[in-house]
Amino acid sequence: MSTSVTVTIDDRQIKARAGEKLLWVALENGIYIPHLCAIKEESRPNASCRLCFVEIEGVDRPVTSCTRPIEEGMVVKTRSLRVDRLVKTAFELILSDHNLKCRECPANRNCVLQAIAKERRIKLRYDRFKPIVREFALDDSPAEFAFDRSRCVLCGKCIRADREEAKIGAIGFARRGINRVVTTFKDLPLAESICTECMLCVDVCPVGALYYKKSQRQKKGNPLDYPGNKSSG
Amino acid sequence: MQLLKDEKEQILACVAEVLKSNSKNREDLIPILQKIQAIIGYLPELAMAKIAEGLHVPAADVYGLATFYNQFRLNPPGKHQVKVCLGTACYMVGGTIVLESFERRMEIREGETSPDRLYSLERVACVGCCTMAPVAVVDEVVEGKVTPTRVDGIMLALNEANNQNAEKQKPEQDGGKA
Amino acid sequence: MSATDPRKIYTKLLAESKEKAGSRQDKPQILIGTATCGIAAGALQVRDDFIREIKEKGLEADVIEVGCMGHCYAEPLAVIAKPGFPPICYGHLDEGLVHRLVEDFLVGDDPSYEYALAALERNDVFPIFEDFPRGAYEKKLILENCGFIDALNIDSYLALEGYNALVEALIQEPAWVLEEIKVANLRGRGGAGFPAGLKWEVCLKSGGDEIYVICNADEGDPGAFMDRSILESDPHLVIEGMILCAYAVGAKKGYLYIRAEYPRAVKHVQVAIDQAREKGLLGSSILGTTFSFDLEIFQGAGAFVCGEATALVNSMEGKIGLPESRPPRLAQQGFRGKPTVLNNVKTFAYVPLIMKRGADWFKGIGTPESPGTAVFSLVGKIVNTGLVEVPMGTTLRQLIYDVGGGLPNGREFKAVQIGGPSGGCLPEAELDVPIDFDSLHDAGAIMGSGGLVVMDQDDCMVAVARYFLDFTQHESCGKCTFCRLGTRHMLDILTDITKGKGDRDTLDLLEELAEDVRDGSLCNLGRTAPNPVLTTLKYFHDEYRAHIEEGRCPALSCRDLILYYIDPPRCSKLCNVCVGSCPTEAIFTREDGLKEIDQEKCVKCDNCRKACPPEYSAVVKLSPPVLPSDKERKAK
Known part of the structure; x- marks a missing residue:
C-alpha cells in the first residue's frame, strides 16, 4: 500500500499518493495547469511543451509540474508573475509555429491551444514573435483522416498511440531542432506506409493536426476532458 | 532515387554482412549505421529498411535517427567532399567567406552535392584545428589558413584530378608509422 | 581483495618497458607532434622528410610520432633527443630546416640553437619552457606527457610509472x-x-x-x-x-x-x-x-x-x-x-x-573551492595559440597576456569568449576575474569545456552572439519549446540587428526571450544557450544600438552594414593586385587608371583588402555602407 501525502495547491489542501506527479494531482482535483505533451501513463515524462510550470515554496525557480513528484507538505502556486511569464512565452512560441487559421481548422472550439488561451487570457495571434514560415504538404492519403503538419505541436501523443496502443510503429519523430517533425519512414504519405489507419492517433491529437475528413465525425476523446475540469465544454 | 540492380545487391550483401557481425541489439543501431555508411558512403533507404527488419525496430525509428545525427547522409556524397569548418576560431577569421567561395566555385549550396556528383559541400561545427583557422577539410586532408584565392587553387587541383580521370589516390591522412 | 599481489606483475611490466625505453635512448630520437592540428600544419611531411634524410645519411635514429605539445602556434613541431644533449624542441619545421637539423645536429654536433624553441630538461646552455614568462603561470598536470610520449606504445606510458x-x-x-x-x-x-x-x-x-x-x-x-x-x-x-x-x-x-x-x-x-x-x-x-x-x-x-x-x-x-x-x-x-x-x-x-x-x-594547487588546474585551448586573436594548463585562480588577464602572449600586431583587446556556445563574452573590465567555476559563473560566462577565444576591435559582438545562436539553433535537438523555437526567434532577431533592422523594443524583446529560454528550457544546453546574448547585451550594449540606430557596425564586420571602397588618393593606379584577387571580377580600372569596385558584383570577401599592398592600404571598409560620393550628394 502506498503512502499518501498532503500537499497545498493554490491554498487548497489535497491528499494524494506519494510520488504522484504534481500535474496530475492538480488536474484530478480540478485545478487547471496548462499542458500539451503530458501523458499520465508515461513513467518518464516528455516534459517538452514547457507549459505546466508552477512555483513550489523553497524552490528557487518555476518547475514543470509534470516532472515533479509530490512530497509531504509541499506548497504549490499554479500562478505567479514568473510562472505566467514563462507560460506566456512558451505558449506564444508554440503559436509562432502553428497555423492560426482557426476558422478553417476542424478542431476549432475543440482545441487545447484555444482552451489554454482562454484560461490564461493570451490572445490567439502572432504577437511578439513573427510566424515561422514553412511549407508543409497536407497528407490526406488515408481514407478517413488527414495530417496537416502546419498545425502539429509535436506533443508526441499520436506516436504513443501508434506504438503503445496500435502497436504498429508507422510514425515517429525525425530530423532535428526547428525541423523536427512527426513522420513516417522515408516521409511516405501515411497510406503508403505501414499505417493501418486505425485512427487511434487521430483521437489523441489535441489540436487539428490529425483530423477526420468528414466533419460530422468527432474525435472520440475531448482533449480538455478530464475529471474536475470546469472549463471544458 | 532509383537503384540499379547490382547496386541493390551490393547494399543487401553489405547489410547482411554488417548485421552478421553485430549483436542485433537496438544499442547497435548507431554503430551499424556507421559501418554501412563507411562502406557504401551513405545510408540507402533499402539499407535502413533491412536494418530495421534485422533489429526489430520500426523503420520510422531508423529514419528518425538517421535524420537526427549530422554524421548520416541519406544521399550518395560527391566524389570529392569538402567540409568547411565553422567553429568559433574559423568563423572569426572568415570561415563563412571560405564557405561562400566554395559555394560559388562548385555552384552548389552548403549541404548539397553537385548534379554531376563530383562535389559535395558541408559545414562542420569544429574539426579541432582552431590554430590553423580558417580550416577546410578536403577529402580528409585538413587545409589551414584558407582564403578565397586558396579555394580557387584547391578547386583547380580537384578539377585537374577529375580531368585526368585518375582513380582516387589521395595520400592517406593517417599513413603508416615510422 | 587481490588474489595475487598486483605489484608482482606490475614490476615485471615496468622493468620491460624501462628496458625498451632504455634501449631506445642509445640512439637519437626524433619526436614529431602529429596530433590532428600538427598534421594540418604538415607534420606528416616533416616526419617523412626526417625519415628520408636519416636514411640518406645512413644514420641510426628513431622517428616517433607523439601527440600535441600545446605549442600550436609553432606547428609543425619536433623534439630531438640526442644522447649527450638535452632534448630540444624545434618549431615551424619545413623541408629545409629538417635537412639542416639532420646535417648539423644529427650528423654533426651543432644543435642549431637559433631554430630551437626550448630545451625540455634543465641544462647549462639553453633555456627550458619554464624559463619563459609563461612558465611562471603554467602548471602542466594532465598535459604533462602530451607530446612527449608515444601514444601508440603503452611502454612509453608505463616507463613513466x-x-x-x-x-x-x-x-x-x-x-x-x-x-x-x-x-x-x-x-x-x-x-x-x-x-x-x-x-x-x-x-x-x-x-x-x-x-x-x-x-x-x-x-x-x-x-x-x-x-x-x-x-x-x-x-x-x-x-x-x-x-x-x-x-x-x-x-x-x-x-x-x-x-x-x-x-x-x-x-x-x-x-x-x-x-x-x-x-x-x-x-x-x-x-x-x-x-x-x-x-x-x-x-x-x-x-x-x-x-x-x-x-x-x-x-x-x-x-x-x-x-x-x-x-x-x-x-x-x-x-x-x-x-x-x-x-x-x-x-x-x-x-x-x-x-x-x-x-x-x-588541493595545494588552484583555489580552495576549485582545486587543480584548468585546461584551455587558446584561439582567436592571440599570439601563442594552443593548449595551456594553468592553476585555477589564475586571472584571465594573466592567461591572455602572460601565458598567451597578448594580442598579435598591436591589436586592441575587446572581449574574450569563454565556454563556447554556453559561455559568455567578457570585456576588458572583467579580465581580473579569477578562473574558477564559481567566479566565471558570476561574471556571466562559464568554465565550459575550456574553449577560450580572444577577440579584437575587428570582431563584432552582435555577430559573435549571432554566430553562437546560429550554432545552438542548428544543434538544438528540437524537443522542448524554448530551445526549438526560442533559439530560432533569438537568431532571427539577431540576424535582423546585424542588418540594421530593429529598434529599442527589439533589444528588450531579445533580452526577455533570452531570459525565458534560460529559465524555461528542459536541459542545460537550452538553459545556457542565451549566455552569449545576455553577456554581449550587458557588456556591449552600445554596439547593439549602433547597429539599429545608426545602421553602423563599429567593428566593420557585419556585411550588410559595410561596403568596400578603394580610396582614390591612396590607390597606386599602376598595381593590379586587387583586380586579380577579386573572385567575382567586381574590381575594374577606370579611365583615369584608378581602381573601383562595382558594388553590385562585390561579395565583400575581403580578398582585395588583404591583397592591396600595405604601403597603399587603399581598400577600406565603410560603415554605414554609403559611398563618399553619395554622402556628398546627400549633404547637398
Missing part, C-alpha cells in the same frame, strides 16, 4: 579511492563543475551488480580541442583514470563516447585499449586480482546535444539523442537504466595523478 596509481589502489580497498577523490574535491571538468566524488558516491550507493563508467569525449564546442588532444596524445592516462573510477564504484564495464569527427582520437584510444588488455591492465582479473573491468569505444554520430549526459545515454541505447528531465540522475539511473558515472575526459585524467600524489597535493 604509468598504471602505478592503479596498482597502489588495488592493494587498498575501493573505498580508499573514493575517499581520496572526495577529499581532493575534484570537480567535473565538463563544464558545470559538479564534484566527481559525490557523483561516484551516489552511484555506488545506488548499488546493484551492474554499474557503468562512461567517459564523455563528445567535445562539440566549436573552438575547443583539449579532450581531443589528450586522447590523441596520452590515452592511457584517461584509461587508467576510468579503471580507478570503476574500481571505486564497482563497475565492470565502461565506454568512451568519442565524437566520430575525431578519427585519430578514436584510433589512438582503440590501440591503447588493446595494448592495456594485452598487458593485463584491462579486462578480466586485472593484474592478477579479482577485479575485472573492460572498456569499449562508442562513436558519437555528430550531435552537439549528445554532450548532455541524458542525451548521450539515449544515443548509446540506439535512440535519438534527446535529453531527459532529471531527476533521476544518471548516477542513480543511467545507461540501460543502471547507475552510471559519466565524467569528462579531463576529469578522468586527473584521477591517476591524485591517487599517485595524494589529495592534499591536488
